[in-house]
Amino acid sequence: MFFSRDRKSLCSLNGTWRFETESREEKGEQRFARDLDDSPWRTMRIPVNWHLGGLEDYHGRVWFRRRFRMGKGGTEYATLRFNGVDYICRAWLNDRYLGSHEGYFAPFEFNVSGILEDDNLLAVEVDSPWEKPEDWPNRKRIIKGVYGHHDCRPGGMSEEGQRWNTGGIWNSVELIFTGQVKVDSVMVLQDLEGSSARLRPSVLLRNLGKPVEAEISMRVGGCGFRADAGSVRRRVRMGHGTKRVDLGLTLDRARLWWQWDQGEQNLYLFDLEVRVDGETSDRVQGRFGVRRLTLDRGWNWRINGRRFFPRGTNVIHTQWLSEMDRRRYERDLRMVRECNVNFIRVHAHVEREELYEVADEMGILVWQDFPLQWSYDNGVVKRALPMMEEMIRTFFNHPSIVVWCCHNEPQEFNLRELDVALYRFARRLDPTRHVHLASEFREHPYPGWYYGDYHMYIGLPGSPCPTEFGAQALMNLGSMRRTFAPQDLWPPNWSKWA
Known part of the structure; x- marks a missing residue:
């Protein structure tokens, strides 16, 4: 976190x-x-x-x-x-x-x-x-999603797609x-009760030394507005290693977080201090938002009780996360809002922390995929479960994230075993968000691109919530030069361009 x-x-x-x-x-x-x-x-x-x-x-x-x-x-x-x-x-x-x-x-x-x-x-x-030749591409073992295998990667979906x-x-x-006791994570769970919000921070502490008694105190205030939920203190006995401590506070007249076309992006700041023997051992600050998002069986979306229509797009900002920063994410999400989009799907990968910070501030809802793309050996489940926990714990406090999705376009054998295990695990870790078993092929209408003619859209009922559709477009020249090998740029190598 x-x-x-x-x-x-x-x-x-x-x-x-x-x-x-x-x-x-x-x-x-x-x-x-x-x-x-x-x-x-x-x-x-x-x-x-x-x-x-x-x-x-x-x-x-x-x-x-x-x-x-x-x-x-x-x-x-x-x-x-x-x-x-x-x-x-x-x-x-x-x-x-x-x-x-x-x-x-x-x-x-x-x-x-x-x-x-x-x-x-x-x-x-x-x-x-x-990936080893015997595993590629239908029994993959490396959990990197579109950063390991994808038709939009350099080299496409063939074995050359592992290049770069x-x-x-x-x-x-x-x-x-720090001092002897440090803070590993703070997950701020919440329940809306009328105009108030009951906060249930779950704090994971780590004792780096011998058994000791520690005092935890937490205060919550508003980011850019006056708000004070008071503070809470607890004393805990720590053995060596980790211990979870649950706290409780109430926000009266809570200011809610909304996506940009529904209201304001109110954010709160927590300040958590751990003291040992009267001295500060660790002190951390973090942001969170108060909101309730619900999705019923008919795929009707509501935020804070108000129904809205999700208008979304898939995003893969780059193939190399080190080149992204807050400025580039702000540029990209400004363009998203200019397109009248209120929802992005982080497509079969996980982005930098800065993306989710900017989404919180700009009011963009996030459908967050776990990094599984197409087919994997079901044996990866033992390694995938800790990564699912890392994803949820790391980004839990971002109000913009409203969906966890376990897999993109899996085969049936993954749906029955790997994805079910991830789905149940994610539901247990985060009961506050919608968890989607998989973004399946049947949710992705592509007439006029992978098959048929674009006029087929007229006859498509589609799924309740298509999570992919449309056609890819050529990127700008600078991006093309970074993505394609020089010999594929000109004359055009259509097998790579398409």
């Missing part, structure tokens, strides 16, 4: 890292070792998807190393945080193995208390492989310094 913290508690590790590919690895070489001479290695500015950082069209393992100095003070309790690595990451600090993580979109952390020294060496192995790999340390890396 993404929070605001005092900058004094953060140390950025962004900047120039050294890197080398597995093809240059010497036999018996320990690339995590502090005494390894990495001066011949190439350099890359992190964060970046490696395709944009000088390692074009590469798939497989890449080693990254970063040396940094730390002062002796304030390092008793420290956490190493990666805000996004694509796809499998293993990390070492000062020759100590920290652990691993699989997935491309979620932040993850390692406790490095007691490992930091004056001079430090952080080594990271990132593996972003191709999205691997890399694409988001920031930082050290977080």
